Amino acid sequence: MATLSQSFRGRLVLPEDPTYDEDRRIWNGSVDRSPALIAYCTGVADVIEAVRFATGPAAGLPVAVRSGGHSFPGQSLCDGGIVIDLSPMRGIRVDPQARTARAQAGVLLGELDHETQAFGLAVPAGIVTHTGLAGLTLGGGIGWLMRKYGLTIDQLLSVDVVTADGSFVKASEDENPDLFWGVRGGGGNFGIVTEFEFRLNPLGPIVLAGPIVWPMAESARLLRFYREWITDVPDELTTAVVHRKAPTARYIPSRLQGQPVVMVVCCYAGPVEEGQEVLRPLREDSGSAPVLDLCAPKPFTEHQAMFDPSFPHGRWYYFKSCDVDRLTDDVIDRTAEHAARIASPFTAFPIFQLGGAIARVGEDETAFGGRGAGHTFNINGTTEGPEGFDEERTWARGLWSALAPHQTGVYTNFLMEEGEERVEQAYGAEKYRRLREVKRHYDPGNLFRLNQNIPPA
Incomplete structure (x- = not known):
């Protein structure tokens, strides 16, 4: 420790320091680990010194690297080791x-x-x-x-x-x-x-974006319409289908708050007028009228912040994830069945629409795996704290297991600590x-x- 402090410009935090408990907190509140040292780096020189310390005087201790601290399984924190924290480097x-x-x-x-x-x-x-x-x-x-x-x-x-x-x-x-x-x-x-x-x-800076909402009872029917509709939409449109209980928020009418809903969240990266026409079938021809339509022209930065209140620091999060090629009838039925069992007001799972520009990059041009997938499921069970967390985790695992026959891969950023075999599956044998x-x-x-x-x- 003395060796590092002589050459390190940033802040060094030890377990006896008064800010230690605050400094070791990360986004996922279900992760509670106690590092031996947190090294806040102010620049590249500090990072180099921290790495040399970790391989020299502190050799053998685990090393975690933290920037935003959003790692789903909490891998930006460790027990008894060194956290190299990059958060001061914000240029x-x-x-x-x-x-x-x-x-x-x-x-x-x-x-x-x-x-x-x-x-x-x-x-x-x-x-x-x-x-x-x-x-x-x-x-x-x-x-x-x-x-x-x-x-x-x-x-x-x-x-x-x-x-x-x-x-x-x-x-x-x-x-x-x-x-x-x-x-x-x-x-x-x-x-x-x-x-x-x-x-x-x-x-932008103005884009056509936001959620269009139906009762969750409409899930299977809506997903079947959605499956056919997205086959012809332009690349400017990216969507995610989200199942959850409607949050308590100022923009949600009180009659809907807490009610099970399914929503198609849209973002059109092109002229607003074109986007309105692309979305018209979803609004008018899906088989039933939405109960809420918040998809409107707005600053892109406002849309980017839309999910922030649903994923605050400190809640307890558990994730399972998988890619699928297509929303087949069986995928849709299993999804709708498990969505109806959501208990926590904070649990939600987006199904992201892929394709477009993602798929036009060659599979071997980057290490990323799964460019040919049609959708990725991000199944998260969330609670305010430990109460009910085991039940939400069991629910998330249940939906993931129900989708097992249709899984084609997984996005590594959505993995928990699932082992080497699962990581290899994310890339494929040759890329791995x-x-x-x-x-x-x-x-x-x-x-x-x-x-x-x-x-x-």
């Missing part, structure tokens, strides 16, 4: 002429949107503004613009990385291309990314083999193992 620089942005590893999605939308530009990234940009990007990055512009990793031009031996390297298509391939979907396995360079895309070779080159000792881990070959 963003937008070049509107070149349509590029550089963002440090502690940036949150809402902060990036704030800077880029000032110029009518955007990086497709996530659905909750307090998510960390780093973890979301390294796993792939799905969000409201993905069918038009692709995943977050599809916008990456370069990254700066501190590797396991404390070296600082850059990676791009032309420089360390093996590492650049690996970080685009392979998570934090190969080092600590300290800065990202993104391509920016024109957007290639990732292990990249891991062997940049982290042969598996220092960065608190993640969806890819062991070195």
